[in-house]
Amino acid sequence: MTAVLELADVTVRRGKAVLLDEVTWVVDEGERWVLLGPNGAGKTTLLQIAAAQLHPTSGAVGLLGELLGTVDVFELRPRIGVASAAVADRIPRGEKVRDLVISAAHGVVGRWREQYEAPDEQRADDLLRELSVAHLAERTFGTLSEGERKRVQIARSLMTDPELLLLDEPGAGLDLGGREDLVSTLSVLAYDPDSPATILVSHHVEEIPPGFTHAMLLKEGRVVAAGTLAATLTEANLSATFDTPLSVSLVDGRWSARRRTRRQAGV
Numbered sequence: 001m002t003a004v005l006e007l008a009d010v011t012v013r014r015g016k017a018v019l020l021d022e023v024t025w026v027v028d029e030g031e032r033w034v035l036l037g038p039n040g041a042g043k044t045t046l047l048q049i050a051a052a053q054l055h056p057t058s059g060a061v062g063l064l065g066e067l068l069g070t071v072d073v074f075e076l077r078p079r080i081g082v083a084s085a086a087v088a089d090r091i092p093r094g095e096k097v098r099d100l101v102i103s104a105a106h107g108v109v110g111r112w113r114e115q116y117e118a119p120d121e122q123r124a125d126d127l128l129r130e131l132s133v134a135h136l137a138e139r140t141f142g143t144l145s146e147g148e149r150k151r152v153q154i155a156r157s158l159m160t161d162p163e164l165l166l167l168d169e170p171g172a173g174l175d176l177g178g179r180e181d182l183v184s185t186l187s188v189l190a191y192d193p194d195s196p197a198t199i200l201v202s203h204h205v206e207e208i209p210p211g212f213t214h215a216m217l218l219k220e221g222r223v224v225a226a227g228t229l230a231a232t233l234t235e236a237n238l239s240a241t242f243d244t245p246l247s248v249s250l251v252d253g254r255w256s257a258r259r260r261t262r263r264q265a266g267v
């Protein structure tokens, strides 16, 4: 297997704050990771490194076969798909959905050519269909619901056929139906062998789509545990990560966690 992302002792400091503390991590081709941790754990910081948007204070980052710091990040970035609230904030609300997706092929936001090439148009339409938002193609981004925006963004992030897909809290702000729809869609992508290696940031094990293979638990910038889902999402690891005694279950491929009752805890 080939490593898509390789971190060795990566530390990020801002003044006295240590945002990431000697993180070592390897993501191989074909793997689908969920990155879990409480607020402020360092998940977004880690994702920014994976997106070649941030350099560590110390440590080494291998990304798509290149060593960060020795390569032009503008050549790396088109090979990485990113969907996050920060990216969504930069999308003009008046852009048409179809144009938003197509224009990703040219590294810009929104329509910038009168004519697109037929293969680009075809791919954008295929992705909108795959993300179940083909019916919104002619709508403007600003008129979409939160769940629809998330799907359109994921379609856009896949447009360049990236080798690494980074999804920062795609479930945030969705209602229960919207979350379940998104989990199903992400599950289809996860099982598709042609999908890129994926890292999904979340606060909730309930949002892990079936088909995901690995998890990293992060707390205060440090790795609590990382590895296959089954080996990592133990009650002990999750309780330590979220500082709460948790009971964890896996039913029909879906994870859930809740605080242990006093009875379960033997109190």
Ligand SMILES: Nc1ncnc2c1ncn2[C@@H]1O[C@H](COP(=O)(O)OP(=O)(O)OP(=O)(O)O)[C@@H](O)[C@H]1O
Binding pocket: 014, 015, 017, 019, 037, 038, 039, 040, 041, 042, 043, 044, 045, 046
């Ligand atoms: N420039 C900075 N200077 C000091 N601290 C910072 C700076 N940028 C971020 N932080 C802190 O680093 C920590 C990690 O932030 P990060 O956004 O990576 O966490 P996160 O796990 O994504 O959190 P959330 O789940 O709340 O989105 C937070 O405590 C944040 O306040």
